[in-house]
Amino acid sequence: MNIGEASDRAGLPAKTIRYYEDIGLITPARTDSGYRDFSDTDLHRLIFLGRARGLGFTIEECRALLQLYDDKSRASADVKRIAQQHLVQIGEKIAELEAMRATLSDLVDACHGDHRPDCPILTGLSRS
Template identity: 55%
Template sequence: MNIGHASTQTGLPVKTIRYYEEIGLVAPDRAENGYRDFDAAQIADLRFLAQARLMGFSLDECRTLLALEADPSRHSRDVRALAEQNLVSVREKIANLQALEARLTVLIEQCHGDEAPDCAILDGLSHEA
């Protein structure tokens, strides 16, 4: 299966698939004309990668997850640990963004938003702790 087909099968852009090969996440064969040739297992890996990325795992974590998936003697504990770590960082990001949202909302509310130059937002950025 060539890369265009692999792309439609997995939803990953062609460029992204090439990039994943470059960093060693997938290693397709080559046809005689030099075209990449993906087999079913590699397509499955790419789908797995696409899902893992959607779940917020970094490419490095994806690499580990792929290795775990390929290892029949894995412990689900290890997978879970990775996922929990990811969850923690997602929650941290949410908390930070919510704090940001609150601060921004306050500033915006205080700004008249008219033609005058006085602006609570600029004042806030200038004088805040």
């Protein structure tokens, strides 16, 4: 199949697929005229990439996961370790955002939000 169909079926923009080839995550075949020709295996890798990226894995983590995916003798523990590290990172990010939300929420609550120029949000942001 060519890139349009692969794009539809994997749910990834064609641009992104070309980019993934550029950085060596996939290596689709080529037709005589130079069109990319995606096999089912290529498609599966693209779907895999879409999911893993959707779960917030970085490209390099995806590369590592794909290597494990290809490696028939991998230990599932290797995969689990990567996934668990990533879970920790997600947790940290959530905590960070929740701290932001709490701080900003306090500032917003303190702001009367009318036409007067006095604003606790700006004061809160600038106090040293």
